Amino acid sequence: MLNRREFFFSSALLAGLPLPAVPKYDLVVKGGRVIDPGQSLDRVMDVAVKNGKIAAVQANIPAMGAEVVDATGRLVTPGLIDIHAHPRPGELPPERCLAAGVTTVVDGGSRGADGIQDMIDVANKAPNRVRLLINVSRLGNVTEGPGELTNLANVDVEAARVAVRRHRDVIVGVKARLSRNIAGENDLKGLRLAHEITQPFAFPVMIHMGDTISSLLDILKLMRRGDIVSHMYAPPPHGILDENGMILREVLEARSRGVLFDVGNGRNGHITWEVAERALQQGFIPDTISSDLNGAGLTDQVFDFPNVLSKFLMLGMSLNQVIARGTVNSAKSIPALKDLGTLRPGTVADIAVLELATGNFEFVDNINGKRTGHQKLIARAVVVKGKRWVGPGLG
Numbered sequence: 001m002l003n004r005r006e007f008f009f010s011s012a013l014l015a016g017l018p019l020p021a022v023p024k025y026d027l028v029v030k031g032g033r034v035i036d037p038g039q040s041l042d043r044v045m046d047v048a049v050k051n052g053k054i055a056a057v058q059a060n061i062p063a064m065g066a067e068v069v070d071a072t073g074r075l076v077t078p079g080l081i082d083i084h085a086h087p088r089p090g091e092l093p094p095e096r097c098l099a100a101g102v103t104t105v106v107d108g109g110s111r112g113a114d115g116i117q118d119m120i121d122v123a124n125k126a127p128n129r130v131r132l133l134i135n136v137s138r139l140g141n142v143t144e145g146p147g148e149l150t151n152l153a154n155v156d157v158e159a160a161r162v163a164v165r166r167h168r169d170v171i172v173g174v175k176a177r178l179s180r181n182i183a184g185e186n187d188l189k190g191l192r193l194a195h196e197i198t199q200p201f202a203f204p205v206m207i208h209m210g211d212t213i214s215s216l217l218d219i220l221k222l223m224r225r226g227d228i229v230s231h232m233y234a235p236p237p238h239g240i241l242d243e244n245g246m247i248l249r250e251v252l253e254a255r256s257r258g259v260l261f262d263v264g265n266g267r268n269g270h271i272t273w274e275v276a277e278r279a280l281q282q283g284f285i286p287d288t289i290s291s292d293l294n295g296a297g298l299t300d301q302v303f304d305f306p307n308v309l310s311k312f313l314m315l316g317m318s319l320n321q322v323i324a325r326g327t328v329n330s331a332k333s334i335p336a337l338k339d340l341g342t343l344r345p346g347t348v349a350d351i352a353v354l355e356l357a358t359g360n361f362e363f364v365d366n367i368n369g370k371r372t373g374h375q376k377l378i379a380r381a382v383v384v385k386g387k388r389w390v391g392p393g394l395g
Contacts, residue, residue: 025050027388028063029351029381032071036078037320038328038342047076049349052386057343069381069388071353077323078341079103079128079350079384081330082305084206084230084264084290086110086141087130089118091295094126099393100304101352101379103128104331104340108206108230108264108292109135109175112148113159116140116167123170127391128384129350131336132167133175133206134160136194147182149190160197172336173228174198177208178219179269187214191222203335206262210234210269217250225258228333231270232261232286233279235367245278252284260333265308266292266366267301273315273365280315288333289325301364306354306377311363314373319356353381 027049034045034057046061047054081104087094088110097105105128111119112135123130135141137148138156148154164171176194178187194205206228209216216238223229232240240251240261255261263286264270270292279285291297291308302308305326312322331341339347354377361376382389 025055025061025063025066026386027067027069027349027383028061029069029071029076029353029383030061030063032074032076032353034076034343035320035323036343037324038078039344041343042320047343047351049351049383049386052349054343054345054347054349056345067388069353069383071381074380075354075356075377077352077354078327078343079382080305080326080352081337081341082106082291082293082326083228083288083330083333084108084262084292085305086292086294087122087126088294089122092293092298094122094128094130095391096298096393097293097305098128098382098384098389099379099391100306101354101382102305103350103352103382103384104337105130106172106334107132109133109141109177111135111140112138113156113163114138114140116163116171120167120170127389130170131172131334132170133173134163134171134197136160136174136176136190136197141177142182147177147184149177149183149186152186152189152193155190155193157193157196161200164197164201168201172334173204173206175206175208179208179211180213181211182208183212185213187212188218188222191219195222195224204228204333206230208264210239212238214238216240217248220250220254220259223254223259226260226335228260228262228288229254230262230264230290230292231266232263233271233276234269235272235275239275240284241275241278247279247282247284260287262286262288262290262333263308264290264292265302265311267297269366271366273369273371276315280317285317285321286312286325288330289322290330301366306379307363310361310373310376313375313377314363314371349383349386351383352379354378355380
């Protein structure tokens with residue numbers, strides 16, 4: 001038996017009538033300024049989506065029969081990728097990240113081997129893509145009492161490897177927090193153990209630097225190509241600047257051999273305007289920008305990922321530099337995400353539509369230093385895996 005559509009087409013053919021045009025695309029984002037640093041694109045174009053993939057990026061794409069997202073006067077970028085946040089259950093719903101244009105968010109080590117299942121559940125239920133860095137400690141982030149690395153008995157390399165093997169599609173790296181209140185004198189040993197976990201999997205270790213007992217120089221000696229230093233603009237002690245405010249030679253050498261440096265804005269001792277400005281003045285810009293957003297950060301300092309990106313517009317980075325560090329650079333920093341962060345035809349259709357608002361906007365660092373910027377990125381629409389997301393929270 002013919003269904004209604006087949007009957008209509010058959011009848012049209014028998015009657016010699018012209019067949020109606022079949023929609024070529026499922027969705028078209030129209031008229032926006034497309035910024036895709038991975039393809040060196042920055043001009044007004046349309047973006048078409050078919051079957052969950054980017055189908056075309058060009059001017060004046062016909063949208064007959066397709067859902068249309070009007071992006072006139074706005075920016076159209078790859079879906080944002082935040083490689084360091086904490087979408088923990090009951091604290092930071094992944095939907096809040098998605099409402100800010102973040103189609104991929106990486107949890108920065110909230111859980112270790114003992115408690116990883118609740119984060120796996122978050123990832124499996126999220127409307128966007130949630131991936132995890134497993135904490136080197138089986139306890140995960142310990143927020144009260146002695147930190148998770150103050151006792152190395154909390155590290156079980158094989159238990160972590162078992163967890164990774166079981167959830168290899170979700171776990172994409174290892175996180176080690178090395179500050180003195182978290183690791184004590186075990187910072188270097190904790191980093192070595194993190195590398196032991198990664199050995200069978202060829203994925204990166206991300207460290208939380210700043211206020212460590214060991215010097216950053218000793219820590220960097222252990223860092224490998226592709227590893228990530230988060231909280232790169234942390235204040236002394238043991239930051240990236242020497243006593244004269246110059247970038248340490250060893251920091252530059254680490255970057256030259258492939259160690260990556262990430263912002264990790266957060267709320268406690270991770271970034272000050274002074275350190276960021278001194279570093280940027282010397283050309284030491286981040287490889288990636290991340291939020292370190294958690295529940296408390298939704299209403300303090302961080303707010304959302306576009307707000308963190310906007311801080312670097314205020315600090316003098318160009319719009320293309322900033323977008324790159326929240327899309328293609330972030331994707332390249334995590335091997336499991338390498339095919340994301342672009343609007344290249346054939347790739348998954350993750351798209352952010354952002355307003356670049358102008359005015360006077362207050363931005364705050366981790367010591368409550370207030371600065372006024374004149375541009376701010378605000379998410380206005382988002383497409384994830386080819387579908388427009390219509391949940392709450394979009395500006």
